[in-house]
Amino acid sequence: MTLRMIGVGATFATAVLAAALAVLGFTHGDVTLWLVQSQTPLLSLEAGVTWLASPFLAIIAMLATAVAFWGISRGRPIDAALVAAFAFSMLLVLIAQSVALFFLTWEVMSLTSVFLVAAHHERRGVRRAAFTYLLIAQSGALCILASLTLLAVHADDASFRSIAEHAFTLPPVLRDVAFALALIGFGSKAGAMPLHFWLPRAHPVAPANASALLSGAMLKVAIYGLFLVAFQLAAPGTTSWGVAVIIVGTVSAVVGVLYALVDHDLKRLLAYHSIENIGIILIGMGVALVARSEGNIVLAGLALTAALFHSINHGLFKALLFLGAGTVADTTGSVDLEKLGGLSSRLVWTAPLFLIGCAAITGLPPFNGFASEWLTFQALVHGISTSARIVNLVILGSLAGLALTGSLAAACFVKVYGIAFLGQARHLDPRPAVRERFDASAFSLVLLACLCTLLGIAPMLAVGPLSAIVGAVLGTAPILPATLPVLPASLVVLPIAGAAFALALGASRKVRSVPTWTCGSPVTASAQYTATAFSKPLRTIFGFILRPERQLRVDGGQSEWFPTRITYHTQSRYLVDEVARRLAASTLRLARHSRAVQSGSLRLYIAYAVVAVVIAVLVAR
């Protein structure tokens, strides 16, 4: 038994356990599994399964299976073992049903994930990323603890069930404070803007199987926590919560995808897309909150179903993309788009599966991303005409933002797939270009790609059970759009038939291979369009958000018109970093100014003492 096999086995076991608990939660509703009463009611421990947790348990089950398969043939043994512990810790969070146990398991999950982020601690910047993550995770955890404690004190019991029972008697101020703390705590863990900055630093430096779980599953556990507080523990919520969540979600979605567009590190780019997708989930949640507080339970159900469905879908395609990126890193030694190219002829298994992931995250039919984004759009469209007018305008803005997000994501994944997988290899890899063989890691991608396609073509497979769960959480089953079951298929029948027709015709009719037209100059790999060039128009158009900086260096040669080497470098100044830097700078400036009073001169200090005495006497008189 090697360490790898133990890790893989434990991950499989976690997956099976999570699947069993998900089924139990879905079929039986709230079941208490384990209970330890304490003398202090707030410290009692309780574990069980609930309706709300079951879709998230299902995510853990599916992703742990995929990650375990991937770990059989790729990655380091120690990572496989850590990943098993991490998956299990997430499972524990989902079955914790009292404040103390929830906080305990939450901390276990956070700390395990810090170890995963720091797995390659010898590489540059990794330790800093891990500490940034630790800091934000711990601050967030304190907010969560404060929020849950407030609610538990009001209910005078720490079990989630009795907190939920007392939720409707909460004083409004307490309710708002608890929700705000939960939004900060869970939102920062989920990567919602503006507390997202740790995510693009921490997720990419972890090993690929860990990144898949971090982005695919752990962010969803944070979303679960937010749902738990908003829809059960501090229910029913107010319109202003909903509007706040919609705004946070829309900003996260649009700005997340913009940052992804200008990033050319495949894994960091995927991490930015996680922020985007969390934004989409939050939009659905926000609409659900608005609708619920206005008594429109039907719309609330539709929006919450959309948010839950997108949580599952994002887990699937993000794991597919991160594991695919892991395979790319494993076989080429790089995740820099500018150095990759033409991978589709080499990674014959990974390339088509990765393309399915790209299409799914972009929201193209018939894959799962389309189904859940479409449902979210439906919720927004219904929301436009049902609330107060000012809220309707916010929803309209969110709708436009979501449309922008979808099309920007398309641009980003055309860049990813077109630059890295199509065309010609860009740099000379010293290793011989070996054709990929089918192994366990390719199988894990097949598994995820099949799930993405299945839930896309037959969305009712997931939406049916999810709407039942939402019905149990909100009290009324949502009414789903009647066209949902047939829509994805009717959109793609003709395009797929057309593609098959073109391929068949291409095989039978004459198609001649000729060199690419480059105005007569030789066709070289370096003349291909690059990722930096590809994102240039959008970098310019959205310059007010991205704030691009560029450095152009022209070296040597006899005259300035015939240089030997031109280096072009561009990078974005991120707004959050900028704000943090300004804050730090002004604090330091303030400190420098206040140093003037500490001159070190004895006479000055005596003068201070005299002045202080005079003031004291004047005040005391």
Next chain:
Amino acid sequence: MLGLLQLIAIVALAPLIHGAMKRLRANLQGRPGPAPVQPYRDLNKLWKKEALLPTGVSAITRAAPGVSIGVALTFALALPIVSQAHVSGVVDVIALAFLLGIDRFVLALAALDTRSAFAGMAASREMAFGSLLEPALLVALLGGAALSGTANLSPLLGLPFGLASALAFAAFFLVMLAETARIPIDNQETHYELTMIHEGLVLEYSGWMLAMLQLAAQIRQLCFFVLASMLLPGGLTLWSHLPWVIAAMVAVTVVETLFAKVRLFEVPQLLGSAFILAATSVGLRILGVLV
């Protein structure tokens, strides 16, 4: 069955509309111009020719013309002209935007696959402008949603024509100019690779593959004219709006004759104004003023 007739009619008429626009533009510019049936001859000629493809391209490039024509045919079926029972009852505004996204995604990938820097440049521009177009397109067509709460296309027909509708039409007209690759945003007649957007995307295609792509573009163009007619005043059925298709065709041609192509980085401003017009239109409907 009726849906099939609708499809056949749109496919059969699309090249004629394209040819008529070419003829009209030539006449407006004082040239005799080709016969309106010239596109049929061109398609026939291209269809018979062999196709040339760059060495080493992947299956995406080979399949892309078929995907493009499939998307165009689905678009044609989704228009609620004859009845609500078939595809048009299923495909709403949002699904339509995603459908057009498939076309753009696949063609841009095919362009990057050809290794040509010209095609890559066109792909980059197409995706950049496409991402600004999509919100404007969606919001311009969502007028019906503000009243009925559904994103279906047919509620658009019942809207009273007022300021909000006029703004929505103005927004849609700008989107339409971009989507059909017309001046002032793009130029179909250009022979200069650096200025091409849509033509640049399909630069490496030839022969029967190009014929498929051209027919797809012509079908899409006609479908956009039909959508535009839906935003203009008329009855509750799309039939009564169809005369506006001719007007849209003439209007686009006149715009092409009167204006020059704008600089590339002024296009975002044009598309941004389209979005603002569309958002104002829906905003007015939400607030219930000046509709």
